Each structure stands twice: as C-alpha cells, then as structure tokens.
Amino acid sequence: xxxxxxxxxxxxxxxxxxxxxxxxxxxxxxxxxxxxxxxxxxxxxxxxxxxxxxxxxxxxxxxxxxxxxxxxxxxxxxxxxxxxxxxxxxxxxxxxxxxxxxxxxxxxxxxxxxxxxxxxxxxxxxxxxxxxxxxxxxxxxxxxxxxxxxxxxxxxxxxxxxxxxxxxxxxxxxxxxxxxx
Amino acid sequence: xxxxxxxxxxxxxxxxxxxxxxxxxxxxxxxxxxxxxxxxxxxxxxxxxxxxxxxxxxxxxxxxxxxxxxxxxxxxxxxxxxxxxxxxxxxxxxxxxxxxxxxxxxxxxxxxxxxxxxxxxxxxxxxxxxxxxxxxxxxxxxxxxxxxxxxxxxxxxxxxxxxxxxxxxxxxxxxxxxxxx
Numbered sequence: 001x002x003x004x005x006x007x008x009x010x011x012x013x014x015x016x017x018x019x020x021x022x023x024x025x026x027x028x029x030x031x032x033x034x035x036x037x038x039x040x041x042x043x044x045x046x047x048x049x050x051x052x053x054x055x056x057x058x059x060x061x062x063x064x065x066x067x068x069x070x071x072x073x074x075x076x077x078x079x080x081x082x083x084x085x086x087x088x089x090x091x092x093x094x095x096x097x098x099x100x101x102x103x104x105x106x107x108x109x110x111x112x113x114x115x116x117x118x119x120x121x122x123x124x125x126x127x128x129x130x131x132x133x134x135x136x137x138x139x140x141x142x143x144x145x146x147x148x149x150x151x152x153x154x155x156x157x158x159x160x161x162x163x164x165x166x167x168x169x170x171x172x173x174x175x176x177x178x179x180x181x
Numbered sequence: 182x183x184x185x186x187x188x189x190x191x192x193x194x195x196x197x198x199x200x201x202x203x204x205x206x207x208x209x210x211x212x213x214x215x216x217x218x219x220x221x222x223x224x225x226x227x228x229x230x231x232x233x234x235x236x237x238x239x240x241x242x243x244x245x246x247x248x249x250x251x252x253x254x255x256x257x258x259x260x261x262x263x264x265x266x267x268x269x270x271x272x273x274x275x276x277x278x279x280x281x282x283x284x285x286x287x288x289x290x291x292x293x294x295x296x297x298x299x300x301x302x303x304x305x306x307x308x309x310x311x312x313x314x315x316x317x318x319x320x321x322x323x324x325x326x327x328x329x330x331x332x333x334x335x336x337x338x339x340x341x342x343x344x345x346x347x348x349x350x351x352x353x354x355x356x357x358x359x360x361x362x
Contacts, residue, residue: 015217016334016342017198036196039220041231041311048229048313050222081350085357127308130222132229134311150345153197153334157362158354161197164331164345169262173339176266181338
C-alpha cells in the first residue's frame with residue numbers, strides 16, 4: 001500500500017538512476033511511458049527528464065503540465081519493456097499491462113499501484129532546445145510493505161542491470177548530506 | 182588499457198545511471214569532482230549534468246568548455262566518496278587519491294587511467310536557470326581488459342548500490358534500439 005514519503009527524501013529514488021514509468025492524463029485517458037533519461041536537479045526536489053514529440057505522452061505532459069514518476073522493480077521488467085515498445089496512440093497501456101491506476105493527491109495523472117514508489121510532479125519548465133522537461137515533486141508515496149525493492153537500470157542496448165549489493169559510506173559523507181536524509 | 186569506443190555506444194555508459202567522476206583542466210591544474218546528477222539527452226551522444234558555482238570545478242568547466250566524464254567501478258568507491266567530500270580549491274585530488282591522469286585526444290581535461298571508461302566532452306550549452314550543463318561526447322575510451330566492471334549508483338543518503346545481475350530483453354526491444362547498438 002502506498003504511504004506518504006517525505007519530499008526531502010524523494011531525490012534518493014531518482015539519484016541512483018533507475019528506469020521509471022511516467023504517467024500522464026490528457027483530460028480523457030491515462031497513459032504511461034518508460035523513461036530512462038532522468039536526472040535530479042536539486043533537493044527540493046526538482047527532476048529533469050528528456051522527452052519530446054516522439055513520445056505520445058509528451059502532448060499530455062505539455063498540456064496538463066503534470067505527471068507522475070513511478071519507480072518499478074525487477075519483477076515488472078516485462079511491463080517496463082512492453083510499455084516502452086508500444087504507443088498510447090493505439091493502446092490502453094494500463095489495461096494491456098495489468099497496471100492499476102490510483103488517484104494522486106496533487107495531480108490528475110495516476111499513481112501506479114504495482115510500483116515501489118510514485119512521485120507526483122508539476123512541470124516547472126520545458127527547455128525546448130534540449131528536450132529537457134524540468135519537474136517539481138509535489139508529493140510522494142512509497143509502498144513500504146513491498147518485498148521486492150530492487151530497481152532496474154536500462155543500459156540502452158536491450159540489457160537491464162538489477163540492483164545488487166548496497167554499501168554504506170554514511171559516516172564518511174555525513175557532513176555533505178542534505179538535512180533530513 | 183584505454184581503447185577507443187564507438188561514439189554510438191557511449192550513451193550506454195551513462196543511461197544506467199552510474200556515479201561518475203568529471204575531470205577538468207583550468208589551464209594550470211587538473212581537477213576532478215564526483216557527480217551523480219547526470220542524464221543522457223540524445224544518442225549522438227549528448228549528456229546533461231547538474232552542477233554550479235558550489236562545485237570548485239565549475240569555474241574550469243565554464244572557462245575551458247571541456248571536461249571528461251570518467252566511469253568508476255566498485256573497487257574505486259572510497260576514491261569516489263573522498264573526491265566528493267573534499268575540494269580542489271585546496272587539494273590535488275589526483276595525487277591524494279592515487280589517480281593517474283592520461284592525455285585525451287580532443288580535450289585538455291585528463292582521462293583517468295583507473296576508471297572503466299572515459300568520455301571526452303565539450304560544453305554545448307549551460308542552462309543557467311536550472312544549473313544544467315549540456316555536453317557533447319567527442320571521443321570515448323574503454324578499458325576492455327578490466328576485470329571489475331560493476332559500476333556504482335549513489336542513493337544520495339550515503340549509500341551506494343552496486344550493479345547486480347544483468348538481464349536481456351534485446352529480442353523484444355530490437356525494433357526500438359538505435360542503429361549500431
């Protein structure tokens with residue numbers, strides 16, 4: 001079940017570089033796309049994604065100025081690949097891939113129940129010359145009961161790297177960490 | 182030993198979201214910083230990084246309009262953390278962390294011999310309002326003999342996730358992959 005997650009920790013979902021799902025709502029329908037080109041741009045949090053007219057979702061993103069960034073885990077790999085290789089122009093991807101849309105608290109785009117985490121975002125800016133969309137996280141939700149928490153990293157050549165061992169250097173880094181993290 | 186890597190494959194180094202080292206040369210000295218906020222923006226390749234005046238390297242990056250993105254592996258974790266928690270303002274980080282600078286073929290910033298890969302880049306644009314620097318990869322080098330190839334993903338809270346298992350969905354994705362990848 002999705003539970004609220006503090007905004008101050010949201011950048012830690014994206015900083016490790018997982019492939020994500022981005023949902024939109026165009027006023028009539030939900031849609032979802034797979035995006036691997038993402039970046040944290042500050043701790044508030046703001047996030048950047050690279051997208052453009054070649055993605056069917058882009059029109060809804062521009063029009064609504066809202067989206068949800070959902071973080072899938074390794075058990076969802078075939079949905080991630082399926083979503084990335086068909087188009088919302090002719091497919092209801094939530095239905096086709098068995099995803100459950102949940103209402104967000106701030107935006108019209110849906111959360112995805114099956115994902116580990118969901119970040120409700122508003123579009124802050126679109127840097128057209130680089131196809132960069134800058135987003136601000138407004139609210140976030142984490143499924144704390146989820147057992148599988150390993151995310152996926154797209155290589156871009158058809159391979160995906162699954163999260164492996166986790167190492168701590170917190171003691172060494174303490175002075176440099178943002179507050180509340 | 183660093184061997185040339187085709188530019189068409191360079192985005193596959195950054196798309197999985199590894200923490201990277203960014204080297205610069207300010208006309209007198211080499212410097213290097215740890216950066217986790219990176220994103221591919223197209224296949225040519227262009228890459229975006231988030232940085233600004235709070236990083237000592239930023240002045241050299243702006244002035245020289247060049248840098249090298251080096252990809253470290255898990256055996257370099259303590260160097261990655263050390264580089265990220267001191268400043269080039271008062272430290273020769275290559276010397277302190279035992280890194281070997283190698284000359285690049287296109288830029289004045291050094292390659293790092295100990296890393297898995299190095300991407301020589303020029304600055305295409307600085308999007309000041311978001312602290313986003315857009316880079317174009319000009320040449321790339323891969324250490325094909327290196328045994329340890331697992332990269333690190335910074336979580337941002339002092340933890341790092343090491344690359345785990347690699348899964349292929351190439352057959353399903355073939356139609357969507359860029360040429361030469």
